[in-house]
């Protein structure tokens with residue numbers, strides 16, 4: 547039996563077909579085509595099966611979200627399928643999964659390239675979300691203004707040459723992750739200008755601790771520290787991908803039509819606990 551999945555040809559592009567990403571697209575993809583991009587064939591197969599069995603039309607593409615050409619090809623593929631109404635970028639690696647250079651290349655520079663590439667193909671009325679992290683609010687000291695400005699406006703091709711991203715300036719994966727996620731929050735300010743010319747909006751969401759395979763890698767490595775942090779937060783529990791999807795659904799909808807170039811922190815109050823001294827965190 548052949549189902550008629552969708553009657554228009556609008557496209558929802560998801561880069562990073564993991565837990566949060568699939569939870570988000572489920573909210574917005576009825577009657578549209580989902581294009582999934584991920585470096586992992588396994589992740590693509592699992593996400594496409596789950597979404598197809600839930601009644602969505604799905605295409606897949608192997609993409610390396612740290613590679614400019616691969617990202618550009620993904621954006622072009624999305625545009626070839628129809629008007630690109632939504633772009634969600636959840637491709638990322640966490641501190642305990644990899645080395646600092648890879649985190650900078652993927653979470654920071656790759657995300658910047660993705661904002662550029664989709665900024666050239668978004669349809670009028672479209673919207674995007676880049677998933678940052680609450681860790682973007684956890685820098686050991688505020689970045690100097692000139693560094694914030696450089697991370698915001700430097701052309702993506704020149705980001706790698708910034709002193710603040712050199713091997714010496716980024717000594718470990720924890721700092722690389724925090725810096726990359728702060729850069730994500732800054733970078734959507736620049737992207738909002740380019741996307742705005744096309745009549746599209748772009749924002750970041752900064753999740754707190756959300757149970758996904760990536761978070762499990764962090765729990766397993768960090769152990770008790772994580773537990774204490776969770777207990778100190780106002781909601782005293784971890785979040786789940788559906789709670790991030792609710793925030794994304796709002797930001798992607800017309801109800802958020804005046805919101806672009808900004809960040810929404812969705813962390814169960816964890817940053818409130820840290821900034822008020824209820825929980826002390828040591829980051830190098």
Ligand SMILES: NC(=O)c1ccc[n+]([C@@H]2O[C@H](COP(=O)([O-])OP(=O)(O)OC[C@H]3O[C@@H](n4cnc5c(N)ncnc54)[C@H](O)[C@@H]3O)[C@@H](O)[C@H]2O)c1
Nearest residue numbers: 562564565566585589610611637638679755756758760761
């Ligand atoms: N889970 C949390 O607690 C948490 C908290 C804050 C922020 N985040 C961020 O949320 C985003 C989504 O993570 P998640 O928790 O849903 O994890 P996840 O592991 O379910 O999803 C991440 C996906 O990114 C893909 N990916 C990794 N490297 C890639 C590459 N080079 N090219 C293309 N795809 C690649 C992975 O294969 C995976 O499918 C990440 O950016 C992460 O840093 C997660």
